[in-house]
Amino acid sequence: MxxxxxxxxxxxxxxxxxxxxxxxxxxxxxxxxxxxxxxxxxxxxxxxxxxxxxxxxxxxxxxxxxxxxxxxxxxxxxxxxxxxxxxxxxxxxxxxxxxxxxxxxxxxxxxxxxxxxxxxxxxxxxxxxxxxxxxxxxxxxxxxxxxxxxxxxxxxxxxxxxxxxxxxxxxxxxxxxxxxxxxxxxxxxxxxxxxxxxxxxSGARPAEPAARPADAAPVATHAHRVEINASWCKGCNICVRMCPERCLRLDDNGIAALVRDGACTGCHLCEWLCPDFAIRVHDEAAPSPAR
Amino acid sequence: MTKTKTPPQGGEEAARPLTGNEAIARGAWEAGLRVAAAYPGTPSTEILESLARYPTDDLVAQWSTNEKVALDVAAGACFAGVRALAAMKHVGLNVAADALMSQTYIGVNGGLVLVVCDDPGIHSSQNEQDTRLFCRLAMVPCLEPADAQEALDFTRAAFELSERYDTPVLIRSTTRLSHTRSVVRLGTREVPPARTFRDDPRKNVMIPAHARGRHPKLIEREQAVAAFFATSKLNRWEKGDRSLGIVTAGMPYAYIKEVLPGASVLKLAVSYPLPLELIRDFAASVDRLLVVEELEPVIETELRAAGLAAEGKAFFPRTGELSPEAVREGLEMAGVLPARPKVNPWPVQPVARPPVLCPGCPHTMSYMAIRALEARVAGDIGCYTLAALEPLRSIDTCVAMGSSIANAVGMARAGTETRPIIATIGDSTFLHAGIPPLIDAVYNDANITVIILDNHITAMTGGQDHAGTGRTLRGEGAGRIDFEQMVRACGVKWIRRVDSYDVATMYQTFREAAAYKGVSVVISDRPCVLDPVRIKGPSLAVNLTNCTACQSCMNLGCPAIGWDEATLDGRHKVKINPELCIGCTLCAQICPADGIHAALTVGGAE
The missing domain is CATH 3.40.920.10 (Pyruvate-ferredoxin oxidoreductase, PFOR, domain III)
Known part of the structure; x- marks a missing residue:
C-alpha cells in the first residue's frame, strides 16, 4: 500500500x-x-x-x-x-x-x-x-x-x-x-x-472583525403588557391575523385573547389596527428580563 | 455478433472526469442505448440530463410523467427490440414497482436497465429505503458500482447481462456515487444489431396462465446469473491479511480501502443474486468474516442463511450514510482496529442554516395565505415542503408524491376535523400523482380545497421541464397540459386561478375556496424565480422613517430581509439586501406601516 x-x-x-x-x-x-x-x-x-x-x-x-x-x-x-x-x-x-x-x-x-x-x-x-x-x-x-x-x-x-x-x-x-x-x-x-x-x-494578519449587520444588541428600555378590553372587542379577527408573532387567538366566545405572551415583542400593531380601540400595549418602566 | 462501432466523437480525450451519474449515462450511450426515460429525482436527475447531451440520432431521452410511466416507456422500447433505460430515485421505484414486478416475468427483447439512486443519510428525500431489497423481491440482478469508472463499466455490462439472461437489470447508485466526480476511461459506442418486436404472447402477455409458466423461469434465471457472477471479473478478490475478510459491495468498498488498506476484501459487483460459492471460498480463506454494506443487512442475512458466520450490522449502522468514520468506528467496535482517543469538538457557535424558499418564491405567499385560514393542510413533495418549517409553519402532513389530495380526502371523510381541509401540491407533482386522487375527491364528494402551486417547472430537482411547461428534456417545443382544463375534466366545478404575488386576492380567494362545500381548486400561478430563467427585478428598500420594527415582513422568511442597525423600542428595523431582492413586492404588500417601496423611490435608504 x-x-x-x-x-x-x-x-x-x-x-x-x-x-x-x-x-x-x-x-x-x-x-x-x-x-x-x-x-x-x-x-x-x-x-x-x-x-x-x-x-x-x-x-x-x-x-x-x-x-x-x-x-x-x-x-x-x-x-x-x-x-x-x-x-x-x-x-x-x-x-x-x-x-x-x-x-x-x-x-x-x-x-x-x-x-x-x-x-x-x-x-x-x-x-x-x-x-x-x-x-x-x-x-x-x-x-x-x-x-x-x-x-x-x-x-x-x-x-x-x-x-x-x-x-x-x-x-x-x-x-x-x-x-x-x-x-x-x-x-x-x-x-x-x-x-x-x-x-x-505579504504576511498574513488577522482580519479586523468584519462589519456585522445589526451586531450590537439594541438596549431594551422597557417591558410591555397587552391589555384587551373584552367588552369592546367584536371578534373581527384583524389583530389575530396581523400579529407578526401570531400571539393572539379568538377565544371560545369570539373575543381576542393573548395566548403566547412570551412571544409578544410589544410592537403595538394590534393596538394600532384595532378598529374598536379594544387593545392597548402598555410600555412599563422595568426592562424586559435579561435573556 | 456484428456491432456498429462509433469512436469517441471528434477529438475527444480518452479519459475524462465524470460524476457517477454522468458515467452511467456514458456507459449506456457506449452500450448502444436507444431510448431513455425518467422522472427527475435527486440524486438521479443528472443521468437523463447527461443523456440529453448525446446526439439525437443516437438516442431518445425524455422526461416522463412519473417513474412508472418512465419504466413502461423503457420497457416498450425494449419490447420493440432496442436497448432502453429508466432512471429514478429510490422512492421512484415504489411508483414503478407495479410495472417492474411483471416486467421481470416477461424479461427483455432489447436490453433493459433500470438505474435507481438511493439516498442513504436522507440528503434530499422522505426516507432511506434500501433498493437492494426490491431486487430480491423482483428477482432482478442488482449491480452496485463503487466509483464513476465502475458506474460506466457496470452499465455497459448490465445491458449485456440483460440480453444474455433475459432479465431487466438494476443498477443501484447512491447519492455519494452519483455526485462524486473522478476520472473515467472512455470507450466507444457499440450498437448491437437491431432486433424487432418478438411475437411471443406466452412471454409478453402476462395473464395468469402465462405468468405461471414464467415464474419458474425466474428461479432458473436467478441460478444462472449467480453462476455467471461466480466467475465474473466484475467482482474483485483482494488477498490480504488472513485474520479478517470483508465482503462488501458498492460505495462502502472505498471507505474500507481508506480505513483498512491491508485487509482481505471480496468486493462483489452484485448484491443479488449472490455468488455463494465464491463467497464460501473467500470465507474459507479467512479467520473471520465481516460484511460492510450501506443500509440494510441484505448480503449479511443471506450469508447467515447459507450457514456462514458473517457479522456486520452488529458493528455498522443500518441507518444513515456510511463514511470513513462510521466504518472505522465499526471496526473499532469489532476489535479490528484500536480505539482512537476522542477529540473534543471546537468550541465554536456558527449558526443554523436550514434550506429556505428563495427570495421572491411564489410559494411563500401561498403559504402565508393558507396559514391565515387556520386550516388543516396536507402537504406534498417539492420545494414548498419547506413551508412546514418556521416561519411559514403551515403544512401538517407530507407523505409521498401525490399523497396530499388523497390524505385530505381521508381527513374530510373521517369527520373529526372542524377546520377547513386543504391539500397543497406543485404542478409537476400534480401531473405525477395528483390526478387520480383529485378524481377520487370529486367522485366521493369530499369537502376539500386543493391548491395547485403552479410555478411552471419541476423546481425542487433543479428546474426540469414537464408536461405542463410546453418543453421537452432537450428543450424543444412540446404538447402542453392546461391545468384548468385538466381539473375541469376531472369534474371539479369551483376553479379559480390567482396570481401568487397578489396578496389581497390570494387571501380572499382561499377564504372563498375553503367556504365552498365540495371540491374547490385554486391554481396559484407564478413562475419559479430560478428556472427556466433567473428572475431579477428592481429591488425594494425600507423607508426607515415609516418602519415600526414590527418585523411582520420577516414572517415571509425571505432571505433578502434582515435586521437594520436602526432600532425602535429595543427592536431592529428591517433592511432589504438589494442583491438578493427580486422585487416581488410581497413584503411591501404585507407591511402594515407602508414602509417598503421600490428602491429607486426610497432615496438613499440603502
Whole structure:
C-alpha cells in the first residue's frame, strides 16, 4: 500500500456562492499533475440557501470520496459561519484554515425579535478563531473582489490564497482558472487570484472583525403588557391575523385573547389596527428580563 | 455478433472526469442505448440530463410523467427490440414497482436497465429505503458500482447481462456515487444489431396462465446469473491479511480501502443474486468474516442463511450514510482496529442554516395565505415542503408524491376535523400523482380545497421541464397540459386561478375556496424565480422613517430581509439586501406601516 496519503481539501459555503466552481478548478489542476482525484459534493437542497460543501482529494491513490473527519489538510470557506461549521473536519495539527470573513446571515438568525434580541449569527470574532486553529487566514475576499469590480470574483481571491498552501506553480493555477471562468471575466478573475495570493504572501494578519449587520444588541428600555378590553372587542379577527408573532387567538366566545405572551415583542400593531380601540400595549418602566 | 462501432466523437480525450451519474449515462450511450426515460429525482436527475447531451440520432431521452410511466416507456422500447433505460430515485421505484414486478416475468427483447439512486443519510428525500431489497423481491440482478469508472463499466455490462439472461437489470447508485466526480476511461459506442418486436404472447402477455409458466423461469434465471457472477471479473478478490475478510459491495468498498488498506476484501459487483460459492471460498480463506454494506443487512442475512458466520450490522449502522468514520468506528467496535482517543469538538457557535424558499418564491405567499385560514393542510413533495418549517409553519402532513389530495380526502371523510381541509401540491407533482386522487375527491364528494402551486417547472430537482411547461428534456417545443382544463375534466366545478404575488386576492380567494362545500381548486400561478430563467427585478428598500420594527415582513422568511442597525423600542428595523431582492413586492404588500417601496423611490435608504 502506498504510504503517501492523499491531500484533502474541503471547500464550503452557501448555495449559489460557487463552491462547486472552486472545487472543480482544484480538481482539474490536480488531475493535470497526473494525480488521482475524487471530488464529492451533495446538492439538492443546496440551491435554497443551505450549506454547500465539496470534498476534493488528490494523490497517487484516492479511495474514499469523502474526507475522514479531522483529516482535512485545508478548509476553504467562502462564508464565515460555514467555515466554523466545518472546523471539525480540519486536522488539529498542521491544518490550514482559509476563510472569507463575508457573512451571509440566514433568516433564522433573526428569530429573537423581543426587545434586546440578538442575532444568532456566529458571535466569535475572526481573530479569536484564528488564534485557536493555528494556521489560518481570515480575509475579506468579497471586499477585495469588489475592489476589482465584482464581488463574484471572491472565489478567485480565495483560490489565490489556497494556492499558497499547495505545491502547484502559480502559472498552472492561472492556466486552469482561465478555463473555468466566463471568457469576459478572465482578466479580473486572474487579478483576483493574484490579489488573494499576495494577501497571504505579504504576511498574513488577522482580519479586523468584519462589519456585522445589526451586531450590537439594541438596549431594551422597557417591558410591555397587552391589555384587551373584552367588552369592546367584536371578534373581527384583524389583530389575530396581523400579529407578526401570531400571539393572539379568538377565544371560545369570539373575543381576542393573548395566548403566547412570551412571544409578544410589544410592537403595538394590534393596538394600532384595532378598529374598536379594544387593545392597548402598555410600555412599563422595568426592562424586559435579561435573556 | 456484428456491432456498429462509433469512436469517441471528434477529438475527444480518452479519459475524462465524470460524476457517477454522468458515467452511467456514458456507459449506456457506449452500450448502444436507444431510448431513455425518467422522472427527475435527486440524486438521479443528472443521468437523463447527461443523456440529453448525446446526439439525437443516437438516442431518445425524455422526461416522463412519473417513474412508472418512465419504466413502461423503457420497457416498450425494449419490447420493440432496442436497448432502453429508466432512471429514478429510490422512492421512484415504489411508483414503478407495479410495472417492474411483471416486467421481470416477461424479461427483455432489447436490453433493459433500470438505474435507481438511493439516498442513504436522507440528503434530499422522505426516507432511506434500501433498493437492494426490491431486487430480491423482483428477482432482478442488482449491480452496485463503487466509483464513476465502475458506474460506466457496470452499465455497459448490465445491458449485456440483460440480453444474455433475459432479465431487466438494476443498477443501484447512491447519492455519494452519483455526485462524486473522478476520472473515467472512455470507450466507444457499440450498437448491437437491431432486433424487432418478438411475437411471443406466452412471454409478453402476462395473464395468469402465462405468468405461471414464467415464474419458474425466474428461479432458473436467478441460478444462472449467480453462476455467471461466480466467475465474473466484475467482482474483485483482494488477498490480504488472513485474520479478517470483508465482503462488501458498492460505495462502502472505498471507505474500507481508506480505513483498512491491508485487509482481505471480496468486493462483489452484485448484491443479488449472490455468488455463494465464491463467497464460501473467500470465507474459507479467512479467520473471520465481516460484511460492510450501506443500509440494510441484505448480503449479511443471506450469508447467515447459507450457514456462514458473517457479522456486520452488529458493528455498522443500518441507518444513515456510511463514511470513513462510521466504518472505522465499526471496526473499532469489532476489535479490528484500536480505539482512537476522542477529540473534543471546537468550541465554536456558527449558526443554523436550514434550506429556505428563495427570495421572491411564489410559494411563500401561498403559504402565508393558507396559514391565515387556520386550516388543516396536507402537504406534498417539492420545494414548498419547506413551508412546514418556521416561519411559514403551515403544512401538517407530507407523505409521498401525490399523497396530499388523497390524505385530505381521508381527513374530510373521517369527520373529526372542524377546520377547513386543504391539500397543497406543485404542478409537476400534480401531473405525477395528483390526478387520480383529485378524481377520487370529486367522485366521493369530499369537502376539500386543493391548491395547485403552479410555478411552471419541476423546481425542487433543479428546474426540469414537464408536461405542463410546453418543453421537452432537450428543450424543444412540446404538447402542453392546461391545468384548468385538466381539473375541469376531472369534474371539479369551483376553479379559480390567482396570481401568487397578489396578496389581497390570494387571501380572499382561499377564504372563498375553503367556504365552498365540495371540491374547490385554486391554481396559484407564478413562475419559479430560478428556472427556466433567473428572475431579477428592481429591488425594494425600507423607508426607515415609516418602519415600526414590527418585523411582520420577516414572517415571509425571505432571505433578502434582515435586521437594520436602526432600532425602535429595543427592536431592529428591517433592511432589504438589494442583491438578493427580486422585487416581488410581497413584503411591501404585507407591511402594515407602508414602509417598503421600490428602491429607486426610497432615496438613499440603502
Amino acid at each position: 502506498s504510504a503517501e496519503r492523499p491531500t484533502n481539501v474541503l471547500i464550503v459555503g452557501v448555495g449559489g456562492q460557487g463552491v462547486i466552481m472552486v472545487s472543480k478548478v482544484l480538481a482539474a489542476l490536480a488531475q493535470r499533475q497526473g494525480l488521482q482525484v475524487k471530488q464529492s459534493e451533495v446538492h439538492g437542497m443546496a440551491k435554497r440557501g443551505g450549506s454547500v460543501f465539496s470534498h476534493v482529494r488528490f494523490g497517487p491513490e484516492v479511495w474514499s470520496p469523502v474526507i475522514p473527519r479531522g483529516e482535512a489538510d485545508i478548509l476553504v470557506a467562502l462564508e464565515w459561519a460555514e467555515g466554523l461549521r466545518w472546523l471539525d473536519a480540519l486536522k488539529r495539527d498542521g491544518g490550514t484554515f482559509i476563510a472569507d470573513t463575508q457573512q451571509i446571515v440566514p433568516p433564522i438568525a433573526f428569530r429573537d425579535r423581543r426587545p434586546g434580541g440578538r442575532s444568532a449569527y456566529a458571535p466569535q470574532a475572526p481573530a479569536a478563531i484564528l488564534e485557536m486553529v493555528g494556521t489560518g487566514y481570515a480575509l475579506d475576499a468579497t471586499r477585495i473582489a469588489a475592489g476589482l469590480g465584482n464581488t463574484r470574483f471572491a472565489n478567485s481571491v480565495l483560490l489565490g490564497a489556497l494556492s499558497t498552501a499547495l505545491p502547484f506553480a502559480a502559472e498552472a493555477w492561472l492556466a486552469v482558472l482561465r478555463q473555468f471562468v466566463p471568457p469576459a471575466t478572465v482578466e479580473p478573475n486572474l487579478q483576483a487570484f493574484r490579489a488573494g495570493r499576495d494577501w497571504v504572501e
